Structure formats: structure tokens, C-alpha cells
Amino acid sequence: MKSPIHNAAAIAGIGQTAYTKKSGVSELALATEAVRKAIDDAGLKPSEVDGLVTYTMDSSDEVEVARAVGIGDMTFWSKVNYGGGAAVGLVAHAAMAVATGMAKNVVVYRALNGRSGQRMGQGVSGQIISSDLIHWSWYMPFGLLTPASWIALQAKLYMHKYGATVEHLAHVAITQRMHAQNNPNAAMRGKPMTMDDYMNARMICEPLRLFDCCQEDDGGCALLVTSAERAKDMKQKPAVIRGVTQASFEGQEQMTSFYRDDLAWLPEMELAGKIVYEQSGLGPKDIDAACLYDAFTPEVLMQLEAYGFCGRGEAKDFVTDKSLTLGGALPNNTHGGLLSEAYLHGVNNLAEGVRLIRGTSCNQPDGVEHVLVTSGVGVPTGAVIFGQA
């Protein structure tokens, strides 16, 4: 049965700053620029926006953004937890708000000085975490301090179980780097990568080499969410939300769900897929392109299986078949993704999902009807399917 959220809301505007290694401005400045551009892109005035949603990890509070941008009265705001797992959750919250009339036009945003400020790859420590400090205490003393180390444990088992190799991981990295060469906003534009470049990069946490890990960047990215009805009269071709959900699975931890039966599987992603396919009445065969969250390359392989694009353990064959690029079965992260466009915590992947529906991607496949975009891997996550109006 189709859900009440099916076709109720749409993305009507996208905005982004330059993605750099040193913005030289505050995170609030990046947030306001991205938000303002999303509003302009939709052809609205700031005063027409009445809701804002961002990450719990974001440093720019809603009212600070509202005051700076000139957004007036607000009736809805919220923050979504769990790092990159929040990305689709932002859209889910905003879609619920506009679908129920809690707000008319909601901007979702994420802005960070992720390279020049607090860097994700520097790992956790006693200083930067608070409420989940005890959770991290089971890992920090053992030196399991970085996202790469947590994901590597899962990747190792996945590759052991199914015979996937580093060459399969390399396919993901190299394909997305190739996509980034056509993207003027990609941090990795002008830096194409060969298999040798990939293999010669330093080892981070086995089996992850440097280019299996996404970048760290400064920048902001925002989307304007409104009702599907209002979106029709706005400036841009809308990307209608066919289905959207957050998903946390039994035994879920933040990055360390090591205690479930099968570590070579992403049950929260399978759950997210099941829900968005049900909400939309669609299936993997209906998805023409995707932006699968790609903080680390093995995550893409595992999601191809969780969302049903191939069977369990078959992603290694799927990726070597040029399936992830233009003309393939599932063009993925056509902008370069977190690996090669920028690490905007997944909101930039949502923006690419919208461009794919509009037909304006820098690597636009033909005849895109539906696009799947997912949130962070290893954390409570989410998925959304965008479709044509």
C-alpha cells in the first residue's frame, strides 16, 4: 500500500557553496549561503520559508540561519542525529512537515568546515563527544578511534565471506573519480585516478587504502522542500518524493553494530529499502540512477546488495561490469560522491539526486525517472526515492 508521504512533497530548490579545503569563513556563513541559494533556486523569497532542518552535528542553529538569511516567522524546525545517517532524515522531517501542513516551505541544510575546522577523520576523543561517551569507551582505549577503523572491521569480513577484493573496491573509487572530472564543483576535478594510483596510495586501516576513504572538505549544501502541489508552480522542475524513511535496525549502534549475527550485511539499509519500495510501489528495477552513501568504498558494494540491485555477495561482479557508470545498469554518484565531489555529509548526494531528476547532472544518463539516495552507512540511516512530477 502506498504511504501518505508518497508524492506529497518535492524538492524545489538546491543551493551549494564552493567545496574547498579552506573556506576562510565561518560555518554559519557557509550555511546561510547554501540556504539562500536554495531559496533563490526555487524562486522564493526568504520570508516564504517557515521551517529549517539540519544535523545535530551542525554548528549553525536554525534561528541563527533564519536571522542571517532574513527568514521570518517559523513554525517548524528539527535536528537529526547520527552524523551522515541524518542526510535523508532531513528530507523525511521536512517532507512530513509540508505534507501535514506544519510548514509550507522547509529548507534543509548542512554546512561544515570539515577540513579546516573539526575533521571527521581525526577520530573521536574525550573532548568532542558527550552523551554517547560511554558507547565510545568500548572502542577508544583499544585504538578504534576513526570511522575508517570501524568500517574496516566490517569490510574485512564482507570481503572474506564473499571473495570481494581490493580491485572491486577500486572500481567504485575509480568510477566516481571519473565522474568528478566533469563536475566543476568537485574537489577531485582535474585529478583522474588509475588503478596504479589507487593501489599505490597508503594503507589506512586494512583493507582500506587512502582512496577508499572519502575526503574532508569545507562547504555548505541545502535543499528546499515544499508540497508537490506548490512545487509545480515554482521555478525549477520538481523532484517529487516517492518514498522516504529513516531506518535503525535491531542491535543498532552508531558505527559499531558489531554484535549482530551477520556483519557482512547492512540490515538497516535493507529495512530502509523495503520501506521506500513499499511507499512508492517501486522496486530496484525501477531505479534509473542512485547516490549510494560513499564515505568508504565497501559501503557502496554492500548497499547494492541491501537495496536489491544484485544478490547477496554479488556486488563484486556487479561493479566490475561498468554498471555504476553512464550506460550501466545503475549510474551511481554521477557527481563524484563523497569520495570525489566533496564530503558534505551526504546532503550533496541528495542535491545530485535532484539534478538527476531535473536532467542537469554533469553526467546525465538518459531517461531518468527514479533516483535512490541513501544516508550514512553503519549508523542509523535512511533512504529516499525521487521521481518526476
Added chain:
Amino acid sequence: MNENEKKAFEAQLKSFIGRPIGPAMTGRDPVNEPMIRQWCDAMGETNPAHLDAAKAKGTVHGEIKAPPTMLQAWVMEGWAMHEGYDEPKNEQHRLHKFLADHGYTGVLGTNTEENYTRYLRLGEKVTAETVIAEISDEKATGRGIGYFITTRTKFWNEQGEELGSMSFRVLRYKPPAEAAAAAGGSQGKDAKGAAVAAKPTRIKPPMGQDNGWWWEKVAKENVLPIQRCADCGKLRHPPRPMCDACGSQKFDSIAASGRGKVHTFTVIHYPQFPGYDYPIVSIIVDLEEGERMASTLVECKPEAVQIGMPVELLIHQDEDGFKIPFFRPAKRG
């Protein structure tokens, strides 16, 4: 330093960014054969293009050219430059003195990058100007906490023609003994009463109500505890305040047998944090009792670890007395 003092310190530190270290400096001597010969001798360079006028004539250069990597040598001040650090004579000296005065007494050249525009001709006069280009945020390094300072130097000749450029990075750091003294003298003393540098240690688990008891048992009883529901007996790890089977908040614990198998692993190479020995063989262990835990595998080469290999408990003690349950390959039999 308290928070405000630290802010003021960092603001003053960052104010050095962008400053030329002083006026442009011209080398004492023009590019000349004796210096080239000396330099080539010292470096083991035997290419006749730099040493033998007759042979150089036959090369594409047609005359003797200075080795490109000599670029900086033409403007170096010699020993005199070292005299500036106590009584600063230029901005670079002032920056280093400022850091040293605040306890960042260690200095380590980390890397340099040089670009050569063209070969230098005999008789050219080389001039260089150096700017303090970057000062990093405070970084924790293996040597201690500190700041990376990058200077950029441009080289040109008397006609203003560009000859090349160079960037040079140094780490100015607090050696651990100074860091400990600054933090209130927490360093130990050796037998003669001299201060001993406090070695960085692993990040300790913050002790809360839900986990502190576990670490205390490790420390006092030398066991690996597994939390057990006091009502239904279900085991759970990592510890949590409620049993997800029966809802009871009462618990006790058992001591694990210490036998287990590697469920999965990674070898951590980078980034490297002070207080840990790298590479770390990091494992998820299937304990014999059915629970799983994250730990470290020791006494095992990284290339020898395998999924499924039997391991056994080892309560490791750090130099500072902290105890932590590690594993090692199980002994045969």
C-alpha cells in the same frame, strides 16, 4: 594557559601569518665555480656539466651551470643565522622565540618542497624573500603537541627574473616533559629526582555508572567480566543498564573463560594517535560464552592474523598502571 589566555596566545601566533620574515636578502657572492665545486664535493655530485668548463661546452647548456638543488645555498646566511634566536633579528626569529617562550621548545624540520625555474648561470646574483605562509592549528604529534610553521621563499636574479621557489615546514612542539610541567607537574621523577618525561597514554574510558564497574573488575581482579542479568541470566556485552530480554535492571557478572575466536579484524596504520603502538591489530572476538567484544590482538604479526583463529585473553598493563583486556593467539593444546 586557561581558555582566554590560550585564545589570546593563538591570536598573537596567527598574526605572524603573511609577514615577510624581513627585507629580501641577496647572496654574499654571485653564482661561482668554487662554491659549486665545494657543494658538488660535499654532495658527491660528479656531473661534468657543473664541474668542467670544457666538457660543459659540449652539453646542451654550452657552459657551466649550477646544480638546481643548490638554489638555497646562494642566499644562506651561514652560521650567523643561529645567533638570532635569543635576540630576534627578524620575524621568523620572533615567531620561534614566541613559541619557545610558551613552552614549545622542540623544533623539527618536517618537509620541504623546492621548484626550480631554470639553471643558474655563473655570475648571477641571487636574491630571496621569505614569507611566513601558514601556521597550523595545534596538532597532537608523536613528538608532542605543537604547531606546523610553513615559510615560502621566492628566488630571483638581479634582472628580476624568477629562478625558483621553496616551501619549508617545521614543527615547533612541547616536549612531553615541558607539557607535563605546564599542566601542573604531573610527570614522574626518576631515581635521582630528575623530571622524567610523561609518555602519552591511550585514551582512557570515561567511567560512568554503566561501565565503570567493568573496568574496575578488570583492574582489581585481572578478569574479563561479562555482564549478566541477575534475574533471567542473559549475558550482554557491551554492558547496558537494562536486560533487553526481561527488562530487569539488576545485574552481576561472570569472568569470561578468556577463550575466543577472531570474528573479524583490521590492521590500523593511520592516523596514529599518541599512546598507542602501531600498527594496531584490532579485532572483534567471539567469546566462548557467546558474546562479542572489540579488543586488540598482541603477540601476533599483522600478516598472521586470520578470521576464525583461536585467541586467548591477556590482561595488558600499560606503563601508567592502566589495565585492559587484550588477546593473543591461543597456545596449542
